[in-house]
Amino acid sequence: MIPEQFTSTREQYERYKDFIMLYHEDKLQEIYDLGLETTLRDPKTGLYWDDLLNDSFSQEYLRLTESSSYFEGCQHSIYIKTYKERLNEYIKLHPDADESHFIKSEYDAANSIREFHYGTKEQLTNLFIATEKRKKFLSERLTTTGHTPELSNSETKNSENANPEQTPTVFGNYNYQLIYNIYEELRDLLPPNLNKQNFTNIFLLTEKPTHKIDFIGANISTFAYLINNLHQYFTTELRNKTIYNQWWADRFTFNGSSRDKKGISTICSAVRKGDKTPDRRETINKVIALLT
Structure with a gap:
């Protein structure tokens, strides 16, 4: 997954996605038949596609974090800081909604994260810890709004098994x-x-x-x-x-x-x-x- 706020990384991925799909399926002949081998390196930087995406992701992660900007998986302190502003924006778009609807939307978005593919190992760990903290915060926040926390589906059970102090899985998460x-x-x-x-x-x-x-x-x-x-x-x-x-x-x-x-x-x-x-x-x- 690449957060939508990582615009440069997403643009780079669009350039390479056909090659990446074939590469992961080990369809090397098709790569050459389509002439995609020319996309192995970026002509400007000389970096291979995977290094280029990792580098771009890492830079955008640092830039957005330093500016305290929200993105999917941002530091929990940034998420809390931007929470009310984003809640207000949500209610403007959905006049009949209240905070409980926003919370459930946010929780579903956090659960939709399967794997962050790029960035440094430290950044990946931070992204998943922040996501688990967010889900805990949202569950507790729903209770304070006077609503029964109805987030206990299978994904909630997954988060209950996710302890930031545990070792991450080969899928890059704590699920x-x-x-x-x-x-x-x-x-x-x-x-x-x-x-x-x-x-x-x-x-x-x-x-x-x-x-x-x-x-x-x-x-x-x-x-x-x-x-x-x-x-x-x-x-x-x-x-x-x-x-x-x-x-x-x-x-x-x-x-x-x-x-x-x-x-x-x-x-x-x-x-x-x-x-x-x-x-x-x-x-x-x-x-x-x-x-x-």
Whole structure:
């Protein structure tokens, strides 16, 4: 996600979005067929597209923060400072609304954030901590307006599991409930003695674990299909193809067999090309639906 206030970064993303989509899907031939390889570097700065977006995002984050300007994921102190002004603007646009409507709109907007893709690691951490603080503030604020807090949907439960002191997940957030839900969808493809917490630990931004999890109950193409589809949701650092494939090689085996990063790359490529067919596609589709 790129906040709408990050206008320069959003403009840069529009320039590169066709290339980015094909790159993440490993469709290298299509990149060359369309001549998109020329967009790998910015002609003015010489930066590669991912470095350019990270640099632009970081600069806009700093500029808006220094000017105490609101943006999605801004520092909590800035959010509080601009709250009443934005509330008044909302009511001007919606004359029949009151503060409770604004709060629910703000809460829904905070819940819609899936992942910030760019910026420094410190900025990403700040963005997610600020978002969780915002949701807590809004929940408490709704109570003070005399309304019953009706924010306790599944997303609210997610925020209750989000502790800024916890380790972020590979998806760049603190949404532990998402990992729990993935675990439930994959239960029959996991060892019977694997508990939810050990599964969750695998998906945290920590050093590689000492023990691997064995995927079972499906052909390896099914797991390659999972790996292919989760790629776009991992953090920027982990989306590098070599690092990404190594991440899976370090943490999982497949029906009792290990695969190195090259082996994972090979089977994932075969599945993308349609040369190999997953036998549990629907199960994996349910996992992907949790992230979309």
